[in-house]
Amino acid sequence: MAQLTYREAVARGIAQEMARDERVVLIGEDVAGAGGVFKTTVGLLERFGPKRVIDTPIAEQAILGAAMGGAMTGLRPIAEIMFSDFFAVCWDIVANQMAKTRYMTDGQVTLPLVVKTGNGGGLRFGAQHSQSIENWAMAVPGLKVVTPATAEDVVGLMAAAVRSDDPVLFCEHKGLYASKGEVPDGEIVDALGTARVRRVGGDATILALGLMVGRAEAAAEQLAARGIEAEVIDVRSLVPLDTATILASVAKTGRLFTVEENPRLLGWGAEIASIVADECFWDLDGPIQRITTPHIPLPSADSLEDLVMPSADAVALTVGKALQA
Amino acid sequence: MTAPARAPHAYGNHPVVWPPKTQDTHDDADIPADTRLWIYRKLQEMRQFEKRAYDLFMRQLVKGTTHLSLGMEAIAAGFGAAMRADDYTFATYRGHAHTLARGVPMTPVLAELLGRENGLLGGKGGSMHLTSVEHGVLGSYAIIGAHLAIANGAAWSAQYRESGQVAVCFFGDGTTNIGAFHEALNYAAVYRLPIVFVCENNLYMEYTSIADVTAVARPAADRAAAYGLEPVAINGNDADEVYLTATEALARARRGDGPSLVEAVTYRHGGHSRADPGKYRPSPEIQAWLDYDPLTLYRGRLERRGVDPHRLDAIDKETADAVDRATGEAIAGDLPTPDSAYTQLWADGGSSWRN
Numbered sequence A: 001m002a003q004l005t006y007r008e009a010v011a012r013g014i015a016q017e018m019a020r021d022e023r024v025v026l027i028g029e030d031v032a033g034a035g036g037v038f039k040t041t042v043g044l045l046e047r048f049g050p051k052r053v054i055d056t057p058i059a060e061q062a063i064l065g066a067a068m069g070g071a072m073t074g075l076r077p078i079a080e081i082m083f084s085d086f087f088a089v090c091w092d093i094v095a096n097q098m099a100k101t102r103y104m105t106d107g108q109v110t111l112p113l114v115v116k117t118g119n120g121g122g123l124r125f126g127a128q129h130s131q132s133i134e135n136w137a138m139a140v141p142g143l144k145v146v147t148p149a150t151a152e153d154v155v156g157l158m159a160a161a162v163r164s165d166d167p168v169l170f171c172e173h174k175g176l177y178a179s180k181g182e183v184p185d186g187e188i189v190d191a192l193g194t195a196r197v198r199r200v201g202g203d204a205t206i207l208a209l210g211l212m213v214g215r216a217e218a219a220a221e222q223l224a225a226r227g228i229e230a231e232v233i234d235v236r237s238l239v240p241l242d243t244a245t246i247l248a249s250v251a252k253t254g255r256l257f258t259v260e261e262n263p264r265l266l267g268w269g270a271e272i273a274s275i276v277a278d279e280c281f282w283d284l285d286g287p288i289q290r291i292t293t294p295h296i297p298l299p300s301a302d303s304l305e306d307l308v309m310p311s312a313d314a315v316a317l318t319v320g321k322a323l324q325a
Numbered sequence B: 001m002t003a004p005a006r007a008p009h010a011y012g013n014h015p016v017v018w019p020p021k022t023q024d025t026h027d028d029a030d031i032p033a034d035t036r037l038w039i040y041r042k043l044q045e046m047r048q049f050e051k052r053a054y055d056l057f058m059r060q061l062v063k064g065t066t067h068l069s070l071g072m073e074a075i076a077a078g079f080g081a082a083m084r085a086d087d088y089t090f091a092t093y094r095g096h097a098h099t100l101a102r103g104v105p106m107t108p109v110l111a112e113l114l115g116r117e118n119g120l121l122g123g124k125g126g127s128m129h130l131t132s133v134e135h136g137v138l139g140s141y142a143i144i145g146a147h148l149a150i151a152n153g154a155a156w157s158a159q160y161r162e163s164g165q166v167a168v169c170f171f172g173d174g175t176t177n178i179g180a181f182h183e184a185l186n187y188a189a190v191y192r193l194p195i196v197f198v199c200e201n202n203l204y205m206e207y208t209s210i211a212d213v214t215a216v217a218r219p220a221a222d223r224a225a226a227y228g229l230e231p232v233a234i235n236g237n238d239a240d241e242v243y244l245t246a247t248e249a250l251a252r253a254r255r256g257d258g259p260s261l262v263e264a265v266t267y268r269h270g271g272h273s274r275a276d277p278g279k280y281r282p283s284p285e286i287q288a289w290l291d292y293d294p295l296t297l298y299r300g301r302l303e304r305r306g307v308d309p310h311r312l313d314a315i316d317k318e319t320a321d322a323v324d325r326a327t328g329e330a331i332a333g334d335l336p337t338p339d340s341a342y343t344q345l346w347a348d349g350g351s352s353w354r355n
Helices: A006-020 A044-048 A060-072 A084-089 A091-104 A134-138 A151-163 A211-225 A243-253 A268-279 A302-308 A312-324 B033-058 B073-082 B096-101 B106-113 B146-161 B173-177 B179-190 B221-227 B239-255 B283-290 B294-304 B309-332 B338-342
Strands: A002-005 A024-028 A053-055 A076-083 A114-119 A144-146 A168-173 A180-183 A196-199 A204-208 A230-234 A237-239 A256-263 A289-293 B088-092 B137-141 B167-172 B195-201 B232-235 B260-265
Touching (some): A002 A006, A006 A024, A006 A151, A006 A168, A006 A180, A024 A060, A060 A084, A060 B146, A060 B179, A084 A091, A084 A114, A091 B146, A134 A144, A134 A168, A134 A237, A134 A268, A144 A151, A151 A168, A151 A180, A196 A211, A204 A211, A204 A243, A211 A256, A211 A312, A230 A243, A243 A268, A256 A312, A268 A289, A289 A312, B033 B073, B033 B239, B033 B294, B033 B309, B073 B096, B073 B167, B073 B195, B073 B239, B073 B294, B088 B096, B088 B146, B096 B106, B096 B137, B106 B309, B137 B146, B146 B167, B146 B195, B167 B173, B173 B179, B173 B195, B179 B195, B179 B221, B195 B239, B221 B232, B221 B260, B232 B239, B239 B260, B239 B294, B294 B309
Parallel strands (some): A024 A053, A024 A076, A076 A114, A144 A168, A204 A230, A204 A256, A256 A289, B088 B137, B167 B195, B195 B260, B232 B260
Antiparallel strands (some): A002 A180, A144 A237, A196 A230
C-alpha cells in the first residue's frame, strides 16, 4: 500500500500497462521530456524510451489521428489532450472518426485506444481551460467515457481503458491531481461500466463524478449531523453506465440528486434522471434534483468560480431542504 | 524582398488549366508488360464500374450520394500497381477506384452502394466509407483532412513494428486548405513516417476552382517546402507517370527516408457528386480534358508498344461481363437484417451502453 497523488497514479497506471504490453505507446504535447504539464507522465520516457513515449507538436488533430491510425494497425496508443477544452479543435477525429469507424465498417476496424485529458474546473483557469466535457462525449455513440475520482481508481480504470478494445476518453480531473490516496501494491485492473458506492445511506442517493465526489461526501457528512443518511455513488463511468447500481440505490432511498460540474443543459445527470424516471418512478418519494454549475462558462476569479461550481454546502443545503420539506 | 502582390480576390478569376499536350512521354519507360496490362485492366474496371454506379444511381438503386472517379482513374491504378500487398490505402469519399485498385471485388462494393447485406460494410457505411482491411484499404473518409492524420498513425505503427509497410493517403485539392492537412504533413515529416500523401488535384474543390481560393498556384506541391519536402507535381492522367512516381515514393518511405507529397493533376469528367452537373467549368476546358482521357491515353500507349488490340478488346469485354455479374449479384442481395443496425458499435459486437 502506498500513498500516491492522483497525478502519480496516472503515471503508475500507464507504466503498469506499458510494462505489460509493448503495443502500448504514449503520445502528446510535453508528455515525454517534461513528464506532462500536469506531471502525470513523469518517469515514463526514462523507463520506456523515446520510441514509446513521444512528445508531439501542438497539433491535436495530428495527435489523435496518429492514435487512431496506430490503433487500427496493431498499436494500443494512449494519447493526451492536455486540456479537455482542446477537444474542440480535434472533435472531428473523436466524434466522426474514432466513434463511428467500427460501426461504419461493420466491425472490420477495432480501435483500442485511450485519450487521456485534463478535465474540469476549480483551478481559476477561466472558461477555456476549465470545462467538464464528459457530456460532449456521452452524446456520441461509440465513445466510452470514464472519470476517476481517487488515486486507486485512476490506476485501475487506466488499466481497464488500455485493455478495452474500444476508444475510451479518460477524463482526469485537474482539481484532483494533488489529492492523495491509498493505492494497493501490485497490479490493479478495474472494470469500465462500474459505479462505486462511496457512502452507504438510506435517505437519499447522491450521484457525483470526479471532483464532485468529494464534495458530495462532505455534504453527506453535514447531512448526517442533521440525521439524514445520504448514499453517495461515484458514477466513475458514464459510458458504459452502471444503471443497476444507480437504480438499486434509488429504489432503496426514494430520492435522487446529481452533483454535476458541467453546465446545466444536458449534463450527464439529465440522462440518468431520465432513466430513473422511466424505470423506477414509483420508487421515488420526491422529485429528482440536479445540482449543477449554472448554464454559464466558468469565470476565472476565484470568488466567482467558487460561487458557481457546486459546493459541499450547496449540495447539503439542496438535499437537506428537499428531504425536510 | 516582398512577394508579388496577389490580384484582388474575385470569383472565377482563374485561368483555364489545359491538359498536357503529349500522350507518349512514358512510352519507353521501363515498366514490365504485365504491370501495364494489369494497369489497363484496372483502368477499365474503374471506368466501367463508375459508369454502372452512375446508371444505378439514375435508376434510384444507389441512394444518397456518390462521388465518381471518372477521369481520375490513372492515379488509383498507378499507385495500385506500385503498392505492396500489405501497404495501406487511405481514401476519401471519392474512393471507389482506390478500393478496386487494391483488389477488392466489385460485387461487395456495388452492393454497399445499394445498401445490401452483401455489401462490403453490410450496408452500414455506404459509398463514402468503403473499407476492406484484408485488402489494406483502411478506409474512405468523408470529411476532408482527418484521414491524413489517421494515415500517419498507420505509418507510425508500420515504423514501430518495423514491418516495411507504407501508408498511401489520397485526397483532393480542396483538402490542402484545411488545418489537418498542415498538421499531418508536419507530423509525418518530423517523425519521418513511411507515408505517401497523394493530392488528386482535379482543379475544382467541390463547385469552386481551387485556384480561386488558394494562395499558391500548385495547392499541394507549393506547400511541400514548408515541411522540408520536395515539390512533386505530375501528370495524373498518365498511369505510367503515376506508377513511376509511386514506385519512387514508396521506396523512399520503405528506406526510412520519410514522407512524400505528390500532386497529381487530373480532371473529373463529371461534377463533384451526383447532384452536380459541373456547369461551373468552362466547356472548352472540359472538352480538352475529355480528350486527354487516361484510358485512351493508356490504350494508345499499349498499342504503340505492340500489344494486340484484340487482347485489349478482350479485357474490355471481360470487364463489362464482370460489371454485369456484380450488378446482378448486388441487386439480388438481401436488405440488411434489422438487427444489424444494432451491431458492431463496440468491439464486443453490440451497441449496449448500460447494464
